[in-house]
Amino acid sequence: SSFSQNTLHFQNLFLSSSSNSTLSTYLRALTVHPHLAGTKLAADTTTYVADHFRSHGLTTHTVDYNVLLSYPVYSSIAAHFSSGSVRHLLLTEPDRFDVVKPYHAYSPSGSVFARVVFVNYGRERDYHALEKLGVAVSGCIVVVRKGSGGGLGRGAVVEKAEEKGAIAVLIYNNDDGGDYTWREGFERGHVMRGGVGDPLSPGWAGVEGSERLGLEDSEVLKKFPKIPSLPLSFEVAETILSSLEGTSVPLEWRGTLGSKVRNVGPGPTMLNFTYQGENKMATIQNVFAVIKGSEEPDRYVLLGNHRDAWTYGAVDPSSGTAALLDIARRYSILLSSGWTPRRTIILCSWDAEEFGMIGSTEWVEQNLVNLGSKAVAYLNVDCAVQGPGFFVGSTPQLDSLVVEVTKKVKDPDTEGASVYKNWAAAGGDSNIQRLSRVDSDFAPFVQHAGVPSIDMYYGKEFPVYHTAFDSYDWMTQYGDPFFHRHAAVAGIWGLLALHLADDSILPFDYVPYANQLQFYMNILSSLLDQQTSLHPLNMSIQEFASAAKETNNESKKLRLQETSGHSVDIKNRALNDRLMLAEKGFLDADGLQGRQWFKHLVFGPPSDHESKLDFFPGIADSISRSTGMSERERLAAIQHEVWRVSRSIQRAASALRGEFT
């Protein structure tokens, strides 16, 4: 049978090998104890994953790094109310002794005694609103709520508070998802800034014996917060906030605030806040299972998920780890029925993602040159299931593949429907997310190495995020009682990889990329006045669009001349090389100004966390960067960044065409 019939057979075999019970078994085993990066318990989870891969006949190895992690030593808060009474606040979930104390990783140690001010989501506009009401936060301890409404990340909240003169920050999660139990949860998390990976080895792999920057190095210092911070539970926060007097809460904040929160302070309540943390070097381990390609072993399809968790990690990340282990099981079924992928597939289990994507970032930095020329795509699943509803992000050339694959996988929540049906009904297929954020392991692949990537998960958000309640029980009661959603993610994830590993011509379609760039340009032109010319951007996008169309025609033609034999036709290889190289065009060796680790000029985080733009980060930065320069200089900087983005799009078009001028 021809090669493609062959692949269809194995794709169907993969789809039919779906099972829920194996997924729940894996999740049960993965969540029996916490597995915080760098700890003894985490090493057991590492062994569990490696043994699973090996027991299914996959060639497995681990790679170690020695990196700076951060753990809590001591924390306490005593509330001094105006009544004179003093109350020591409970700073941990009740009777969870095997779980790490709630803390913000990399927070400095410190002890302060000061009045409290409530600053809503801690955004610029929130501080602005307080200023207008004459409420100053400098010298105070600020309490900040975090929730889907706010959008500011933990690190950004502390950075902004520091900028405004606060001397400590307490962050609580405002969404209880409609169940009071979760109000006792504390959201752990790191508060580093501006970068990913091991802070002491920016741009290179933090392996044993490698170069380390000193903690006093300016490049290291700027990543660390200068004021201490701690997470609070909703309940503890309400205790503090309900005791505040002074100015009443601004009208526009009230909507989603609990009724008990009436005033913003400052005070009269004073907090005696103490935190002691310890940053120390620790060994972390990535685990890899490699299935060597038969025809093109030097082309790699990567499936990645992080293994480390703040607590039991049932949702984050073990639901994803369970799916990865199930894919290993299902691939071993294919292998034993005679399948070998055309290209090499690697299952990657990353460590220390919760400390800033450290495991994946060190591996990307260590393998940057080979990734640049040999990695077909990176498929990320962090939390496989957080609740109902399929969500996916991707670099646009993979959009079409995502649509095609979701049509073949059963929907977990509606009998007889495909994932695509419900997803499209909810408008999902017309707003596939883009990968500009740094909240999971796709960040180093897209933003540093320019590897086409996908990130997917079920469920918009969940109330036990990074708390001690993220347990197997929560998952079986709320997340995915029958593990159908886990099975759907494993099905989509594994089938995507099968296409990328076995299709003779890579399933990349760059027309959606051109459309997305066009869409971004339109947003930009509505934001910028006439003084900035977007003509260069328009020209390069047209050039890219025509290269995308031509390449699609070539792909169609070559797909028709399906080679019966297994030999690699050099024409296919040459076209595939061009399809892979195009994304590298968007990288600029000089990177983003002041953040040169970020090389991608289309997808990447803006420095200003409250920027309206979540694309063209260099342009976003030049717009929000206004201090210390004249208006003329600011406009020149914006125009220069527009040119840089235009040239990156031209480079991508040139790589897609594969020809020299």
Next chain:
Amino acid sequence: SSFSQNTLHFQNLFLSSSSNSTLSTYLRALTVHPHLAGTKLAADTTTYVADHFRSHGLTTHTVDYNVLLSYPVYSSIAAHFSSGSVRHLLLTEPDRFDVVKPYHAYSPSGSVFARVVFVNYGRERDYHALEKLGVAVSGCIVVVRKGSGGGLGRGAVVEKAEEKGAIAVLIYNNDDGGDYTWREGFERGHVMRGGVGDPLSPGWAGVEGSERLGLEDSEVLKKFPKIPSLPLSFEVAETILSSLEGTSVPLEWRGTLGSKVRNVGPGPTMLNFTYQGENKMATIQNVFAVIKGSEEPDRYVLLGNHRDAWTYGAVDPSSGTAALLDIARRYSILLSSGWTPRRTIILCSWDAEEFGMIGSTEWVEQNLVNLGSKAVAYLNVDCAVQGPGFFVGSTPQLDSLVVEVTKKVKDPDTEGASVYKNWAAAGGDSNIQRLSRVDSDFAPFVQHAGVPSIDMYYGKEFPVYHTAFDSYDWMTQYGDPFFHRHAAVAGIWGLLALHLADDSILPFDYVPYANQLQFYMNILSSLLDQQTSLHPLNMSIQEFASAAKETNNESKKLRLQETSGHSVDIKNRALNDRLMLAEKGFLDADGLQGRQWFKHLVFGPPSDHESKLDFFPGIADSISRSTGMSERERLAAIQHEVWRVSRSIQRAASALRGEFT
């Protein structure tokens, strides 16, 4: 017959198609009039080259750029001697009216009236010697000799003089090659600093309508000299220098100085110096002839030579252009006898090299992404013949190929001998030059794009360099009377390309690269004291050396399994991809500190033109950069650069192995 017998046949056909008369005909035509970049006459030469390619059946196209060039408007020097007499000095070669006035391209305009000081080669140590003798140059016009003894480039001479407070610079060529006629020659040339390519488009192609930095932009300003300068002939210089009084010439300068130069001044002679130049945008044209590869059309072997000259350019560069045209002729013979190269060959005729490698640099910047993944090698010939003796520079993985090819080409000066025989007898094969300089078009390929490269020429140097005497007559009388050396260069150049285009496994041997790195480390360790650890460098070189040996074994094995058929064996393709990718490992995206356009951390120019190191430019810079930092900071900077170089060597080893950790 097997593929390799086939290639041997065509290689012999190429060798037997050598002819001297065609080369002299081409040189005659190329040098009939000057062809200065951006001028009408140069356009005729462009047409001549393009028509030649087309007339030999090669697919030919041109690529235009719009770049900043520089031409002289007016120059005059009146010498005011102590006797009161005034003499207007002759500032051009006698009766050469069609040749551009002697000038320094990009020199600012200016008019000064000041005393003269002779500063020998204008190096730091020369100024130091004068200071010790109480001779100050600030406010003076300095006269500098340039010659093989000095080693400082024109731009560096003016930069140093500016630093020392001189208000104008006059440079003369001290070597007359034993013939007084050449003492009337003026050495034209540009005096830009610190970079190559169009000064207004650093890092991107200066095509019509592209972004241009303003002349006031700091990145542009720092490339332009601040004080005016002009070249002098030996004779005019002697007139001035022989009139100087004041302090006598330091003893250590006397050796190669003419007897008339007895004192260094200052004065009493005063010069009324005026120069007016004009920097203006001009169109330049690169010409390309493309011979498409039959098996691997997306792999490119590039042969390049620049076409623009300061005057008639018989040596520089038309001797190289003649060789390139002859290769076109000889390849067309092979083509008409049934040959097509396995990989694509491109003959490149660059424009505006004399203004700072502008034609080649703009093309490299325009095609950077595709060059990175598809360029096999770049073979540069600037001046094919300057005199007797074969000289070659290369990135070390091409050393073995150079040796192999020189053994098959007849020596031009000794009957019955191969080029190799005489070259090796002169110790040539054991000190192949390395490509760290920026004096020809290999610079952007190696130092910006990391493409393996070779540069070759006959003759160590020549006395009519960049003067009006660089004419066809000089070549027939002195350079290469029978054009045998031209034929040898065309033979070596064309045969190198045939191997790179047709060998099934690329003729790259990375063991010499490991040896060269080891040699460099030994020099470094003798220079640096114990406070800098070279352990990381040593470890990475060992890692690279073992990867090089293993890859050599793989290459040997695959070469034996010669595929009879023409189909590309994926194993060959995969190994060749690794052999090409290794050089990219030496590139660091962040580039050299302060000179980020230079990405190669092994080969590149040091910022300090008088640095003892002509390798590891980042380390060389950190050693010579001492101002404004403590000793501790300086040592830390040196150690950091050692780490960066070590990691680049590790990246190269990883690319050579082609595997992920």
